[in-house]
Amino acid sequence: MKLIRSLYISVRVWLALAGFTVLFVVAFALPLLLPVVQIGLVVFILLLGIETVLLFRVKDGFFARRDVPDRLSNGDENPLSIYLENHYGFITPVEVIDELPPQFQRRDVLFKARLKPREKQVIRYELRPVRRGEYNFGAVNVFVMTPLRLLKRRYQFEQGKTVAVYPSYLQMRQYELLAATNRLNELGIKKIRRIGHSMEFEQIRPYTRGDDVRTVNWKATARRTDAQATTLMVNSFQDERSQPVYCLIDKGRVMQSPFEGLTLLDYAINASLVLSNIAIFKQDRAGLLTFSHKIGQMVAADRKPGQMLRILEVLYRQKTQFLETDYEALYATIRTQIRQRSLLLLFTNFETVSAMRRQLPFLRRLAKEHLLLVVFFENTELRTLLDEPAQNTEEIYLKTIGEKFSYEKKQIVKELQQYGIQTILTAPQNLTANTVNKYLELKARGMI
Template sequence: MIKYLDEIYLGRYNLLAIGFVAFLFALSYKWTFLFPIAQGLSMILFALFLADIFILFGGNVKVKAAREIPQVFSLGDENQVILKIQNLSALDLSMVIIDELPVQLQFRRFERPLIMEGKSERETKYSVRPVNRGEYEFGDIHCLVAGPIRLFERRFTSHAKATTRTLPSIMQMKEFELKAFSRIATADGVKKLRKLGVSYEFEQINPYVKGDDIRHINWKASAKRQELMVNRFETERSQAIYSVICKNREMKMPFNGLSLLDHAINTSLAVSNIALHKYDKIGLITFSDKIGSMLKASREKKQLKNLINALYNEKERETEANYDLLSLSLRQIAPNRSLVFLYINFESPYALDRALPHLKLISKRHLLVVIFFKNVEIEKFTESQAEDLRGIYKRSIAQKMANEKEAMLSKLKQARIQTILTEPDKLSMRTVDKYLELKGRGLI
């Protein structure tokens, strides 16, 4: 009996019906002819209560629920979750599905209304967007089934506890892999270079398209096919590509729910995956006041998995970056010339001045690409209209900060350091473009 009490809830019409009968009893103090009507309605209502409870708990109503979730969630992406509901009774049922979501998603009450025919199965889908790496624990699934009269509801609980991990964006990695190796990659911003390098190791013969080097036209093949054909050459392989990620406090700045560190992690995974498919070696260094993860460049099959696991555990630190330690670590782990993508954020010229001597030293030994971020909120503020003197002052300060970013970009270019200044949401696209560009020009 106590078990059933835990499962029973008041339906949507219950309080309305009780309130209406109580109102009639109150009115009967003045108009006595309403008293027998209120008594009759209360008896009818009590009978309906018993009928609704009997139908819900008589053994004819049975509902089961199950959940399907991906093996891993992709950070910052929409991940689909499927709920499978079974109505095992012969009655048509109206219900509300309540799923216990992980606490990190911050959904206080997730509900899905559903109407099901007797002896049927239904699927309902929803998406979640995790913005933190870590383990996400789902709880049970509750089905609140309304009785035919809608006076009471019964809760059916399906034990469906499950845990999944949120890793750096696997979806984004696959998306950019597809774009980078697709013939139509230019449609979405990823530059597809037909001339893949300056080495002359023959790969294959392809039809001529606009932009191909006319010096590579194969006249014999063109005569046979009656169309222009060009020789295609491979790039140099087994070059070392390092993703170097700064974890100082400036990388904690949020954008679109993710920190700048998370954006850098997603991008480094996407670029490393493409580099592996280009037969290059990939490595990783994370640093702040001390060195975090270090992976020596390799193109073994397990290297991508090692990279994902290393990125999964990274967190921002409330410290300043130690560039001396970075230079020393790079010299130890990468003795030969490599392509180094440095993900960092400079919010003031002083921060760049402190780092610039070390960046110049690194760029002498490696092909260094410094990637830092625009402050999108500041740039939006500079475009807003000022309504008073205080607003003019604030907009002037915002414009000064935006100009400082451009000045830092110019300063790095003057030092002959490859540089990308980008919005966080365009980081992956621009970094992949830069990798393909450098690869195509044979600068690595």
């Protein structure tokens, strides 16, 4: 029974049997052709028997292994690989089918390879999850054939593995690496010209192009001057440190809209993870607060070594029913739990001016006690509609309605800025870069 279950017949066999059927029908009219067809059928059956022996005479004729990380990064292309090793003494064409978790809804994961005797190969591919949670991988099915490719023997490996999909830690590492090497501009992070500087003196160092000439230390320059050359020395000041930075994530119904497979909530979660890591790298204290119809989880601002792991675990376990958001509960919680003036990055979404005005009293109260930055989203599909020319009357009406929604988004930005509330209106895919840009800008201007 085990042999029968692992034995598969290829399409070539069915085509050959169909061909023999046609030949037998023709031989009924041409009797001289019948012996030739019978001999061909016997040879074909012998070939099937030989293939069966070749495939099953070796107990472990093939080996495969799926290499998958212990956790996957949500919204990113995660690299996976399948290791193949041929133990047969002949060239083996193989077909590999990887049983992916049902969340991916993919039915095209079929890889083909050709291995020489004792050869090893690695098949590499990528997966992009769009939901956090646990993903259950099935078996790796390898169908091994002989060079004739009449029969297949199925091998199964990696019988089930559960992998957790976390918020975008790959993006977090990428930003952290570029921040450490001062190359954030490669990801669209702008260099902010400093209007001034903090009063925290760091060191005296040689002048480099781009330094503020007002920071030249003439006494130190005089001491470094010799008969041949003059070396300008400047005072170097460091950014103020240990400033609390909180990411406030709205889990209400306004964050349910999907863009490129991810909900706005997951975009906000990924951006919060990256920003928290950058804040800790800049010696600030990162914290987190989630809310919807009630207050969710809160992580107090800190920059201890385990803070990022704590934030990552909290973000991974976020669940919501996308109900109506309670901003009054948010304000009450912040007032009692966050006593020190902090930078509050509120990730939410407003579609209309009236929706924003309903929450404006609470936003203004928060802006009086903290530096509030409201981050909400531009509808990229609406932007695509507005950029395309109208072809008929219906499209003109649609573009008119789209222009109204687009105008309201801009009105929301202006009205919030009138009350001293910082804002970011961004496309979902640009959320992380724009948020980090704004954080560095506020920090460079000494606003936090």
